[in-house]
Amino acid sequence: MTVRVQEGDFDIGAEVRRITAGRTDIGAIVTFTGTVRDSNDSAPLASMTLEHYPGMTERELAQVEAEALQRWPLQASLIVHRIGTLKPGDNIVLVVTASAHRQDAFASAEFLMDYLKTRAPFWKNEVGADGAKVWVDARETDDRAAERWSKR
Amino acid sequence: MAVRILYFAWLREKVGKGEEIVDVPAQTRTVADLVQWLRTRGPEYEEAFKRPAVVRTALDQVHVKPDTPIGAAREIAFFPPVTGG
Numbered sequence: 001m002t003v004r005v006q007e008g009d010f011d012i013g014a015e016v017r018r019i020t021a022g023r024t025d026i027g028a029i030v031t032f033t034g035t036v037r038d039s040n041d042s043a044p045l046a047s048m049t050l051e052h053y054p055g056m057t058e059r060e061l062a063q064v065e066a067e068a069l070q071r072w073p074l075q076a077s078l079i080v081h082r083i084g085t086l087k088p089g090d091n092i093v094l095v096v097t098a099s100a101h102r103q104d105a106f107a108s109a110e111f112l113m114d115y116l117k118t119r120a121p122f123w124k125n126e127v128g129a130d131g132a133k134v135w136v137d138a139r140e141t142d143d144r145a146a147e148r149w150s151k152r
Numbered sequence: 153m154a155v156r157i158l159y160f161a162w163l164r165e166k167v168g169k170g171e172e173i174v175d176v177p178a179q180t181r182t183v184a185d186l187v188q189w190l191r192t193r194g195p196e197y198e199e200a201f202k203r204p205a206v207v208r209t210a211l212d213q214v215h216v217k218p219d220t221p222i223g224a225a226r227e228i229a230f231f232p233p234v235t236g237g
Contacts, residue, residue, distance in 0.1 A: 122236025
């Protein structure tokens with residue numbers, strides 16, 4: 001179980017190899033990668049800068065991961081989130097879950113992303129193609145996506 | 153009571169600083185009380201906190217609600233709803 005916040009890019013293949021190295025009990029690996037879109041609400045995007053709350057970020061992500069472990073029998077999980085300035089097409093976030101069967105890996109990866117989106121203290125500041133800077137607004141759809149896990 | 157207060161994203165920009173040590177009056181009981189008191193400290197605070205409903209708070213790095221007592225918190229952070237992922 002690992003949580004990392006970093007400026008640099010990540011290599012999905014290398015991360016998965018690190019998780020599976022030396023073990024044969026894993027039957028399913030799900031990876032989710034979030035990337036920077038070239039537009040937000042139809043406005044063209046030049047770049048975005050991700051700010052976070054050092055300390056609380058790691059703490060929240062570790063807590064979300066611990067909660068996933070209580071709900072699903074995971075053999076491994078990984079959350080990597082980038083900070084700093086990113087351009088369209090760049091990777092932002094990686095979630096990897098590994099379990100014996102695919103249902104647990106799929107469900108827990110979705111859970112981790114939904115909770116990360118509503119709880120982890122990151123903020124996106126977008127720079128438009130016209131040079132205008134805008135703080136991204138939180139989406140209600142993200143709150144609803146996270147809420148459905150608490151109804152179970 | 154001396155408390156470390158942190159501001160993130162547009163709250164940091166509006167207040168004009170990322171953190172400060174503040175002597176909070178003893179009668180400041182809850183997070184909402186603290187926000188009300190901060191608003192009296194100057195036009196930049198008034199501007200940053202003019203819509204308290206869109207400001208989120210963490211006490212010692214844990215999400216809390218406006219009616220949460222500040223208690224003995226040493227670090228209080230204010231920020232907009234999160235937008236990572």
